[in-house]
Amino acid sequence: MTAPQNRRVLITGSAGEIGCVLRAGLYGGGRTLRLFDIKPQAARPDEEVLAADIGDTAALAQAMHGIDCVVHLAGVPREGAWDAILPNNIIGTYNVFEAARNAGVKRVIFASSNHVIGYYRATEAVGISEPERPDSRYGVSKAYGEALGRLYADKYGLEVACLRIGSFRARPQDARQLATWISHRDMVELVRCCIDAAPFHFLVLYGVSNNARNRWQNPDAATVGYRPLDNAEQYAAELETIKPSAGDPAADFHGGAFCALEFTGDARRID
Numbered sequence: 001m002t003a004p005q006n007r008r009v010l011i012t013g014s015a016g017e018i019g020c021v022l023r024a025g026l027y028g029g030g031r032t033l034r035l036f037d038i039k040p041q042a043a044r045p046d047e048e049v050l051a052a053d054i055g056d057t058a059a060l061a062q063a064m065h066g067i068d069c070v071v072h073l074a075g076v077p078r079e080g081a082w083d084a085i086l087p088n089n090i091i092g093t094y095n096v097f098e099a100a101r102n103a104g105v106k107r108v109i110f111a112s113s114n115h116v117i118g119y120y121r122a123t124e125a126v127g128i129s130e131p132e133r134p135d136s137r138y139g140v141s142k143a144y145g146e147a148l149g150r151l152y153a154d155k156y157g158l159e160v161a162c163l164r165i166g167s168f169r170a171r172p173q174d175a176r177q178l179a180t181w182i183s184h185r186d187m188v189e190l191v192r193c194c195i196d197a198a199p200f201h202f203l204v205l206y207g208v209s210n211n212a213r214n215r216w217q218n219p220d221a222a223t224v225g226y227r228p229l230d231n232a233e234q235y236a237a238e239l240e241t242i243k244p245s246a247g248d249p250a251a252d253f254h255g256g257a258f259c260a261l262e263f264t265g266d267a268r269r270i271d
């Protein structure tokens with residue numbers, strides 16, 4: 001692959017919240033950014049822009065040309081109707097991996113989510129070897145994306161890093177996010193580490209800051225050299241009061257409010 005400082009990086013979903021922060025944080029230093037989003041964007045020097053849908057396989061083929069690494073963010077970023085999750089997160093993610101393979105792209109960084117392990121008890125730490133336990137159709141779509149990534153790594157030799165992003169915010173908003181927050185600068189650093197890292201096969205990393213209350217074990221962080229700097233604890237005094245009551249699935253499980261959405265199950269049976 002091209003030397004790290006000169007890598008050509010395609011960002012899907014580049015006009016979104018994470019995409020805009022990555023675009024600013026990764027800009028410059030010899031790296032070329034190609035920005036792909038259904039929303040129009042204006043290019044700066046060393047940037048290229050494509051306004052298209054990840055449902056459009058011809059546009060994706062064009063976007064992959066000459067690219068070293070894809071950062072795949074595009075999709076529905078929260079729980080949604082199946083009619084929205086299916087084309088954007090399921091079919092769209094397949095299209096991105098398949099276009100990368102066909103173009104000979106070496107590396108794909110996939111924006112997964114903590115919601116792939118949402119129904120683990122909040123009192124337990126969770127790592128990357130436990131079976132997935134999605135808390136939503138959205139979480140299922142991310143588990144699917146991780147499985148697709150594993151397939152493309154094993155079968156086709158792509159290097160794939162799946163980022164189980166926690167809560168990407170300028171600052172944490174509630175008590176849960178004291179554990180799950182990832183700051184803007186740590187998010188940029190995580191993605192930069194994955195772009196620049198020496199060759200790897202398949203990694204799963206939690207996208208989380210250096211929070212004192214973090215409950216996610218992150219062994220693959222060392223492989224890419226990710227060392228987060230921010231800690232949500234500085235916001236604890238003001239946020240600890242804003243939390244759901246015990247017995248509420250939003251409080252009892254890793255996935256927070258997503259676990260309570262449409263919940264008609266029996267929480268006692270979720271061991």
Ligand SMILES: NC(=O)c1ccc[n+]([C@@H]2O[C@H](COP(=O)([O-])OP(=O)(O)OC[C@H]3O[C@@H](n4cnc5c(N)ncnc54)[C@H](O)[C@@H]3O)[C@@H](O)[C@H]2O)c1
Nearest residue numbers: 013015016017018038053054073074075077111113165168
């Ligand atoms: N923000 C978080 O805290 C968080 C946490 C976990 C995972 N993630 C994941 O990170 C990614 C980015 O999240 P975000 O918060 O920036 O979301 P966002 O909604 O702000 O950005 C998503 C971008 O993707 C684009 N997009 C959506 N569907 C598309 C399509 N079919 N074709 C082309 N572009 C399309 C949108 O126009 C938007 O600009 C998502 O995949 C999300 O699931 C985010």
